Amino acid sequence: MTNVLFVVSECAPLIKTGGLADVAGALPRALADHGGEVRVLLPGYRSVLDKLGKTTTAQKLPDLFGGKARLLACKVAGLDLLILDAPHLYDRDGGIYGDETGKDWDDNPERFAALCKAGAMIADAGVDGWRPGIVHGHDWQAGLTPEYMHDLGCDVPFVFTIHNIAFHGNVAGERLDALGLDYGRFDADHFEFWGQISALKAGLMGAAKITTVSRTYAEELLTPDFGMGMDGVLRHRQPDLAGIVNGIDLDAWNPETDPNITPYKATAGKSPNKKAVQAAFGLRKADGPLCVLVSRLTEQKGIDLLLEALPALLDRGGQLALLGSGDPRLEVALHEAAAGHPNVSVKIGYDEALSHLMMAGGDVVLVPSRFEPCGLTQLYGLRYGTLPLVALTGGLADTVINASPAALASGVATGFQFYPVTAQALSNSFVRLCDLYGQPKAWRKAQRNAMAQPVGWETSAAEYHEIYASLAGASS
Ligand code: ADP
Numbered sequence: 001m002t003n004v005l006f007v008v009s010e011c012a013p014l015i016k017t018g019g020l021a022d023v024a025g026a027l028p029r030a031l032a033d034h035g036g037e038v039r040v041l042l043p044g045y046r047s048v049l050d051k052l053g054k055t056t057t058a059q060k061l062p063d064l065f066g067g068k069a070r071l072l073a074c075k076v077a078g079l080d081l082l083i084l085d086a087p088h089l090y091d092r093d094g095g096i097y098g099d100e101t102g103k104d105w106d107d108n109p110e111r112f113a114a115l116c117k118a119g120a121m122i123a124d125a126g127v128d129g130w131r132p133g134i135v136h137g138h139d140w141q142a143g144l145t146p147e148y149m150h151d152l153g154c155d156v157p158f159v160f161t162i163h164n165i166a167f168h169g170n171v172a173g174e175r176l177d178a179l180g181l182d183y184g185r186f187d188a189d190h191f192e193f194w195g196q197i198s199a200l201k202a203g204l205m206g207a208a209k210i211t212t213v214s215r216t217y218a219e220e221l222l223t224p225d226f227g228m229g230m231d232g233v234l235r236h237r238q239p240d241l242a243g244i245v246n247g248i249d250l251d252a253w254n255p256e257t258d259p260n261i262t263p264y265k266a267t268a269g270k271s272p273n274k275k276a277v278q279a280a281f282g283l284r285k286a287d288g289p290l291c292v293l294v295s296r297l298t299e300q301k302g303i304d305l306l307l308e309a310l311p312a313l314l315d316r317g318g319q320l321a322l323l324g325s326g327d328p329r330l331e332v333a334l335h336e337a338a339a340g341h342p343n344v345s346v347k348i349g350y351d352e353a354l355s356h357l358m359m360a361g362g363d364v365v366l367v368p369s370r371f372e373p374c375g376l377t378q379l380y381g382l383r384y385g386t387l388p389l390v391a392l393t394g395g396l397a398d399t400v401i402n403a404s405p406a407a408l409a410s411g412v413a414t415g416f417q418f419y420p421v422t423a424q425a426l427s428n429s430f431v432r433l434c435d436l437y438g439q440p441k442a443w444r445k446a447q448r449n450a451m452a453q454p455v456g457w458e459t460s461a462a463e464y465h466e467i468y469a470s471l472a473g474a475s476s
């Protein structure tokens with residue numbers, strides 16, 4: 001396989017706000033089985049620099065968007081990293097995309113343009129004697145990379161993966177000079193989007209191949225409902241758009257070896273974990289299923305639908321344990337729900353260890369998202385024998401087999417799907433869920449099916465590899 005440079009704004013285990021980091025941390029290792037060398041270019045946020053061990057300075061960049069920068073090379077958790085150390089852009093308190101209050105940093109356009117520019121320079125001239133044959137950018141933060149590659153006359157093929165189309169990285173046209181972009185390309189065929197500079201559109205138009213993280217989302221993106229304004233651009237690029245479902249890291253998420261849980265092989269071994277989750281959330285033993293949910297709290301994730309549908313679960317003796325953080329209004333609404341019912345408990349915060357315990361101890365993992373490009377927690381649920389109850393959308397549609405009467409009769413069900421994505425349909429699926437929970441034999445069969453479903457990276461890494469190989473072959 002040819003060498004590949006990932007350009008990405010987060011990467012587990014160093015820095016994570018969502019599933020993008022998991023993909024950037026796991027896919028390079030899965031691709032290594034195909035023989036190529038993947039290096040991951042990541043901003044040197046303060047919290048990232050604090051976690052690095054030994055690094056070497058691979059390159060100095062005397063002036064990158066108003067300050068000195070350098071590329072640090074290092075290895076962390078089996079990943080080959082190139083860290084863009086640019087203190088004027090990344091060394092600050094607060095989050096990686098915004099300040100403590102959640103407000104985006106004003107200089108985000110420059111912060112991520114710098115990442116793209118560094119990526120383009122590596123593609124063009126190499127670093128430390130290493131050169132990529134493919135540049136693979138992820139989401140809008142990497143979108144300007146092909147523009148800067150074009151300016152350098154570099155024709156290394158660019159692959160662009162959409163993890164979430166909701167974020168465009170748009171900024172007023174007046175920033176053209178500040179971002180060092182070519183005026184001649186500020187048009188509809190390149191990175192202009194309704195008079196603004198759009199990093200996302202730059203990536204979509206500059207990519208040799210566009211991928212997104214499930215087949216269904218690749219289709220949904222072409223529609224106005226899901227394309228979020230970019231559906232026209234995507235329809236234009238449709239021949240080069242493919243959906244490749246995400247996998248999960250099978251070592252980090254392994255019920256037999258997970259250090260955060262009481263390990264188990266068969267579903268009978270889940271019960272000490274269930275007790276531990278109930279204890280951690282202050283819930284008592286109940287007759288109905290224990291539903292868990294781990295998520296960013298945003299409009300996307302359908303938390304409001306869950307709150308509306310919750311009585312259907314609680315009336316049948318079910319329980320909810322929820323871990324998440326985000327929108328303050330949702331946090332308040334969740335606290336209110338928890339205060340109003342002994343079988344609802346909520347923890348606001350981010351807690352990796354607890355999220356593992358919840359996947360092990362839950363009977364059901366909930367993912368009621370309005371849209372979900374792929375989703376990872378339903379995959380964790382499958383692996384841990386915790387049946388997913390999901391909205392029928394995006395990757396959730398592709399990774400769960402609904403417990404319909406036909407699927408149950410033929411013994412293939414792995415979870416529950418509801419459609420349309422409304423509180424009413426979710427309520428109905430809570431009823432179905434509780435019915436099946438009352439049939440232990442059928443429930444255990446679904447759990448066994450879930451645990452047997454392949455959810456690793458093997459197949460999907462091979463699909464990325466094929467794309468790289470076809471592009472590298474075409475450009476050489
Ligand atoms: P998204 O990327 O849209 O947030 P995904 O399901 O793809 O959704 O990935 C979310 C990732 O973040 C999962 O690994 C999930 O376990 C993790 N996660 C989200 N919120 C929390 C939290 N509060 N505590 C621990 N892990 C969380």
Ligand code: GLC
Nearest residue numbers: 019020163213372373374375
């Ligand atoms: C995004 C999506 C999520 C996906 C993740 C990783 O944040 O919201 O569905 O699993 O990226 O691709």
